[in-house]
Amino acid sequence: MERTRLLTAAWDAVRRHDRTLTTLAAAFTARGHSLYLVGGSVRDALLGRLSHDLDFTTDARPDAVTAILDDVASTVWDTGIAFGTVSALLDGMTVEITTFRADQYDGESRNPEVTFGSSLDEDLVRRDFRCNAIALELDAAGDHRLRDPQNGIDDLVAGVLDTPAAPEQSFHDDPLRMLRACRFASQLGFTVAPRVLQAMTEMADQITRITVERDAAELDKLMLGDQPWTGLDLMVETGLADHVLPELPALKLTQDEHHQHKDVYAHSLQVLRQAVELERELTGTDRELDDHQRLVLRWAAVLHDIGKPDTRAFTDSGAVTFHHHEVVGARLARRRLRTLKFPKKTIGEIGQLVFLHMRFHGYGDGAWTDSAVRRYVTDAGDLLPELQILVRADCTTRNRKKAARLRRICDDLDARIVDLKEKEDLAAVRPELDGNEIMQILGISPGPEVGKAWAFLKELRLDRGPMEHDEAVAELTAWWAREHGEDPAQS
Structure with missing residues (x-):
């Protein structure tokens, strides 16, 4: 029954793109070649x-x-032609x-010696997972045929x-496939076969053969999946995280100060899960987050407490504290993300969210003035929705x-x-006077x-809110007099 449902879904999905598929099939058939939709495309169909x-x-x-695509496509590029790939x-x-493809690997890096294969089966057996080793043989008349020699369905x-x-053998050829297993666990909600889990655990250190840029790309795809906590947990279980994101398994050593979770690790994954749920509540509203915002939020959710292992202390009564863990955590988050070569802007945003995540808890005392709210919003800046x-x-x-x-x-x-x-415009809290006015009023040069x-x-604007121009001038001149040891009343 489930197999029938999957096949029905595939044909429904394919039919939506059948014009493109039949156009390509006809062009390749006319030149005496076969063409197959393959990999993640068939899986997703x-x-x-x-x-x-x-x-x-x-x-x-x-x-x-390239010659065939030049005849049917509006744009063709061959940046991947060294690996046998042409795009259009x-x-x-x-x-x-x-x-x-029938590539050979040297066992030292993940870069294959590109070798062209002679059959579809030879190509499919070299793919990462069986669910990605399904092909759809395309027919110009639309009579497409599913090919599944690895029983991926x-x-x-x-x-x-x-x-x-x-x-x-698969992970020896390309260790990145272990991290991709974690990514697919996040995107698809799948579990890994026992033999795959064992191999990932025994070969986790092989991930160090992969460049950090490739690791980071997989991690971002994992984090944007439907269940990123599943993929992260698999990384920790197999030991991959020890080499790629060691701050995460380190949280297992730290008990939550509320004693209501097994450890801060479990709490962090739960925070991530709840952040994803809250994101989904915004879907379709004018506050919906884009992919970059979602990525920044999710990374901050995972990393928000990574400063706790380094700040753990015990009181005389035996209670555990983590004072200023947000400060230490922001530094650790930035350091890890720099190691993974994340973009500078992304590093700054994630670090700032980690740094600010405890600020809110002072609000519960009911003592926040309008000034405190302004500072909270100003410090968050464009990150306020994520915060x-x-x-x-x-x-x-x-x-x-x-x-x-x-x-509440x-x-x-x-x-x-x-x-x-x-x-007032909280998104643009700035003084009533700009630098040119300040220099003119005080009679000073740039410096x-x-x-x-x-x-x-x-600071005055944050404390008081908007001021009249004359009031700002008076406050500036009085401050200047105090700075220079003068009596403001005589200045």
């Missing part, structure tokens, strides 16, 4: 979610593929067509990741009364922010003193 980026394989050599834009879709039905060849989700997700208590209280506090702070935004004066006015 079987799962009913075929994307607009399609992968194909063929017996045609790259030069022949056709009917608004990106297609990648790769000649059958059975794995899709079972929700299992297994390798076409022995996993030890507000993070602080809500960080509540994992099982105490219903405490959880309800924290939700979050709601109240949101309302305070909205109220202040209606009165450090202008910056000090501007910083004084910025």
Whole structure:
């Protein structure tokens, strides 16, 4: 029954793109070549979610593929031709067509010696997982035929990741496949076959053969999956995280100060899970997060408590504390992300969310003035939506009364922010006077003193809110007099 459902979903998905598929099939058939939709494209079709980026394989050599695509596609590029891949834009879709491969690996790096194969079966057996080793043989008349020599559909039905060849050989050829297993666990919700789990655990240190840039690319795809906590947990279970993201398994050594979770590791994965759920509640609203925002939020959720192992201390009564773990955690997060060569902007945003995630907890005392709310919003800047989700997700208590209280506090702070935004532009809190006006009023030239004066006015603006121009001038001149030992009343 499940197999029938998958096949029906595949044909429904394929039919939506059948014009493109039949056009390509006709062009290749006319030149005496076969063409197959393959890999993740077929897997996703079987799962009913075929994307607009399609992968194909063929017996045609790259030069022949280029010639065929030149006849039917609007744009053709060959940046991957060294690996047998030619890409094109056709009917608004990106297609990648790769000649059958039968690569050899040197066992030292993950870079293969590119060798073209002679058959579809030879190509499919070298793929990472059996669910990605299914092909759809394309026909110009639309009479497409499924080819599944590795029984990948059975794995899709079972929700299992297994390798076409022995996993030890597969991971020896390309250790990145171990991290991809974690990524697919996140994206598809699949488990790994026992033999795959064993091989990943025994060969985890082989991931060090992979460049950090490739690791980071896989990690980002994992983090944007439907269940990123599943992929991360698999990384920790197999020991891959020890080499790629060691701060995560280190959290298992730290007990949560509330004693309501087994450890901070479990709490961090729960925070990630709740952040994803809160994201989904925004889907379709004007506050919906884009992929970059989601990525930054999810990374911050995972890393928000990584400063706890280094800040753990015990009181005389035996209670455990983690004072300033957000400061230490922000530094550790930035360091790890720099090691993984993340973009500078992304590193800064994730680090800032980790740094700010505890700020909210001072609000519960009910002592925050409008000035404190302004500072909170100003420090968060463009990250305010992500920060507000993070602080809500960080509540994992099982105490219903405490959880309800924290939700009320979050709601109240949101309302305070909205109220202040209606009165003033919180997104652009700046002094009433700019640098040129400051120099003119004080009669000074460009230099450090202008910056000090501007910083004084910025603090004043945060404390008091918007001021009249004359009031700002009076405050500036009085401050300047005090800075120079003069009596403000006589200046």
